[in-house]
Amino acid sequence: MKKITWTMILVTFIAACNSKQPDKQAVLIDSLTKITQADSANKIIDAHYFWEADQDSPKGLVMKKSRPISPDSLTTGSLVQVLNNLHPNVELSYVKTSGDTIFVKINKSTYLTQRMGSSGAEAYLADATYNLTELAGINFVDINFKMGDHAEPGTYSRTDFVWDKK
Numbered sequence: 001m002k003k004i005t006w007t008m009i010l011v012t013f014i015a016a017c018n019s020k021q022p023d024k025q026a027v028l029i030d031s032l033t034k035i036t037q038a039d040s041a042n043k044i045i046d047a048h049y050f051w052e053a054d055q056d057s058p059k060g061l062v063m064k065k066s067r068p069i070s071p072d073s074l075t076t077g078s079l080v081q082v083l084n085n086l087h088p089n090v091e092l093s094y095v096k097t098s099g100d101t102i103f104v105k106i107n108k109s110t111y112l113t114q115r116m117g118s119s120g121a122e123a124y125l126a127d128a129t130y131n132l133t134e135l136a137g138i139n140f141v142d143i144n145f146k147m148g149d150h151a152e153p154g155t156y157s158r159t160d161f162v163w164d165k166k
Contacts, residue, residue, distance in 0.1 A: 100140060101139070102142070113149060140156065
C-alpha cells in the first residue's frame, strides 16, 4: 500500500511541476490511478476495464481495454470524471439512470460536434458508451446534446461501435 501511495505522490508531483499542459496519455493515467486501487496484495479483479478508442488501427475505429478498474471503484461519478479529464473540452454530466440505460448530457457540445471532426466525435461517443456500460446493469447510454456537423445525440450501445477483443 505504501508503494501505491508513494507512486501517486510522485505522479502528482511530476504533473504539478510540469509547466506545459499534460498530454492525453498522462491525463488518462493520472485519472485511472485515482480511481483504480488494488488491495494490499495488489490483486486486481479484471472483470471491468477502462476502454479507449484506437483510430490508428488498420480496421478503422476499434475499442481496446486500456486498464483494469477494480469493482469497488466502478461508479458513475468516477467514470464521468475520467471521461471529462480525458476530454476536457467536452464536459459530460450525469442526469439519471432508468432501467438498463444511463442518461448523460453535454451542455456545451460545439467542440464535440464542430471541432473534433467526424472521427474524433465517433471516438468520443465510443469512449463514453463503452466506459459507461461497464457499470452493472447498464447496456445503453443516452447522450443528449445539441446536434452538429460531426455528431448527433442519441442512445448508444456497444454494438454501435467496432471493437477489438484483445
